[in-house]
Amino acid sequence: MGNNPLEIFIEKCKACGICYTLCPRQAIGSDEQGKVIITEIDKCTKCGICENHCPDYAIIVRREKN
Amino acid sequence: MIPELEKFFRVNKLPHIWCPGCGNGIITRCLVEAISQLDIDYDKTIVISGIGCSSRAPGYMNFDTLHTTHGRALAFATGVKLANPELTVFVITGDGDATAIGGNHFIHAARRNIDLNVILYNNNIYGMTGGQGSPLTPTGHFSTTTPYGSVDRNFDITKLAIAAGATYVARGTAFHDKLLTDCIKKGVENKGFSLIEAITMCPISYGRKNNFATPANMLEWQKNNAINVKAAQKLPPEKIAGKFLIGELHNEPYAEYTAEYDKLIAKYQEGAK
Ligand SMILES: Cc1ncc(C[n+]2csc(CCOP(=O)(O)OP(=O)(O)O)c2C)c(N)n1
Ligand code: SF4
Numbered sequence: 001m002g003n004n005p006l007e008i009f010i011e012k013c014k015a016c017g018i019c020y021t022l023c024p025r026q027a028i029g030s031d032e033q034g035k036v037i038i039t040e041i042d043k044c045t046k047c048g049i050c051e052n053h054c055p056d057y058a059i060i061v062r063r064e065k066n
Numbered sequence: 067m068i069p070e071l072e073k074f075f076r077v078n079k080l081p082h083i084w085c086p087g088c089g090n091g092i093i094t095r096c097l098v099e100a101i102s103q104l105d106i107d108y109d110k111t112i113v114i115s116g117i118g119c120s121s122r123a124p125g126y127m128n129f130d131t132l133h134t135t136h137g138r139a140l141a142f143a144t145g146v147k148l149a150n151p152e153l154t155v156f157v158i159t160g161d162g163d164a165t166a167i168g169g170n171h172f173i174h175a176a177r178r179n180i181d182l183n184v185i186l187y188n189n190n191i192y193g194m195t196g197g198q199g200s201p202l203t204p205t206g207h208f209s210t211t212t213p214y215g216s217v218d219r220n221f222d223i224t225k226l227a228i229a230a231g232a233t234y235v236a237r238g239t240a241f242h243d244k245l246l247t248d249c250i251k252k253g254v255e256n257k258g259f260s261l262i263e264a265i266t267m268c269p270i271s272y273g274r275k276n277n278f279a280t281p282a283n284m285l286e287w288q289k290n291n292a293i294n295v296k297a298a299q300k301l302p303p304e305k306i307a308g309k310f311l312i313g314e315l316h317n318e319p320y321a322e323y324t325a326e327y328d329k330l331i332a333k334y335q336e337g338a339k
Contacts, residue, residue, distance in 0.1 A: 012080075016087030016269075021282030052243050053285065055091030056081060057067030 005046050005062045008036055012058035019050035019059060067095075074098040074108075076128050084119060087281025089240035089266030093187055094123045096243050096264070097156070100250035111154045114143045116168060118160035119194045120187035120266070137168030140175040143182050151324040154254060157184045161202035162192045165221055169201070176230035179258040180323035185250065186223060186261060189268035197271030208275040224263055228316045233258035235316035239265040241288040242312055252314065257322045265292075265310075 006028070015034035020026075027044035031037045036050075036058070044061075051061045067075070075098070084090045101111065111129050115121035117136035124131035134142045143157045164172050164186050175182060191209055192198040199209035199216050202223060206215045224235050234256035238246025246264055253260030267273060267284035278284045295313040298306055 014081075014086035016281045018087060018282045018285060021280065022285065051068065052095075053092055053240070055084065055088055057091065057095065060068060 004038070004041050005044055006038060006041065006050075007060040007062060008038070009058045009060075010035060012056045014056050016055065018053050018055070022049050022053055024049065071095065071098050071102060074101060074128050076126055079126050082126055083122060085268075085270045087267070087269040087284075088119070088193075089189065089268070089281075089284070090120055090123060090187060092240040092243060093120075093185065093246070093264045093266050094126065096238070096247045097123075097158075097185055097250055098127065100247045100254070103247070104251055104254055106154050106254070110152060111156070112146060113156045113158060114139050114146065115158040116160070116163035117194070118163050118187075118192070119268070120160040120189070121158060121163060123158045123187075137163055137166070138171065139163065140168060140171040140182065140184070144171075144175060144178075144180055147180055147182060148324055148327065151181070151328070155182050157182050159184060159186055160193070160200075161186065161188045161190060161223070162198075162200040165201040165223055165226075173226070173230040176227050176232040176259045176261070178323040179231055179233055179320050181257050181259070183250070183253045183260045184262065186263050187266045188223070188263055189266045189272055190220075191268050191272035193268045193271045197268075197275065203272075209272070210275075224261065224315050227259075227261040231259070231320070232261050232316070233318055233320050234260035234314075235263075236261075236314045237263040237265065237310070237312045239288040239292055239312060240267060241285045242292060245294075245312060249314065252317075256317065256319070257325075258320060265312075 013035045020028045025043040029039040046061050048061050051059045113124040113129050114132040115124045116139035139157050139159050143155050147155050190203050197209050198211040201221050203216050204220050227235050234253050236249035238249045249262050253262050269281040291309050292312045293309045295311045
């Protein structure tokens with residue numbers, strides 16, 4: 001691991017909390033405003049749950065083919 | 067957003083107006099993803115909506131789009147499709163738009179089996195106008211017009227569509243996004259009236275009144291209460307009671323309306339020569 005597969009566009013984040021609640025590995029969490037932050041990136045399995053359930057298109061999960 | 071999907075959005079119109087945690091952004095992404103996976107001409111694709119939060123979606127989509135009047139999306143779409151049958155027509159409509167004010171248009175478009183692909187964003191409420199109950203607000207649930215719980219029975223809109231003559235009927239959710247995307251694709255492949263009920267969530271006008279603390283709770287509810295129609299076949303009735311089915315619920319081809327209309331025109335033009 002080591003490199004970060006998550007690209008977060010924080011200006012798009014509306015702090016709904018969906019991504020870090022659904023993340024099965026707690027790789028992401030929230031800042032004091034409720035916006036998404038990366039907490040333990042090594043736990044990320046690139047499953048894409050956060051990307052696919054972000055209503056504001058604020059997260060991209062970079063997979064190998066990208 | 068996934069870079070491959072960006073071209074399908076009017077990115078200069080984003081961010082969208084939907085509230086934090088509103089499921090409409092997820093459903094719209096699924097629709098766009100389905101379009102990206104289909105072999106269709108994007109310049110011959112049109113997205114038509116009525117009025118409501120959900121009906122704002124076409125404004126963010128980089129296609130020919132029509133934002134019409136409340137309840138009338140299907141009437142406009144019927145005109146568009148009859149005038150130009152080669153178009154792939156999507157209709158985005160809310161539960162109030164499609165089943166209350168637009169209920170009559172809904173059953174007759176289904177009855178005609180006209181080739182429209184209807185994505186019904188079901189958030190169980192009138193979101194835009196502040197949370198009044200709709201025909202899809204479940205019995206006993208709370209809204210501004212049912213402050214003691216709704217006495218009315220809600221429609222199962224998939225059953226209504228099947229009874230009215232829709233030839234493809236399916237249901238997905240914002241949580242089950244891949245399944246929803248597949249259902250939309252199959253709906254487009256059906257040459258006839260396709261209804262895809264997309265269970266979305268309105269955390270503001272519906273969730274707060276119905277004990278959902280967060281938008282994520284509403285997605286978890288979808289996860290825990292949906293049963294895939296294929297799995298349901300193997301389950302005893304008590305395991306299905308109180309849950310709802312997702313996946314392809316009905317697929318029964320029938321003659322398509324615009325094709326039948328063209329045949330009729332050809333027949334009489336032939337006779338006039
Ligand atoms: C003819 C007419 N009647 C009433 C309204 C007010 N109105 C706007 S949106 C709406 C309901 C929207 O609910 P729904 O279709 O479920 O969409 P949502 O906002 O929940 O996505 C109503 C009643 C209107 N715009 N036009
Ligand atoms: S009121 Fe409800 S449906 Fe409308 S944008 Fe807000 S959360 Fe979404």
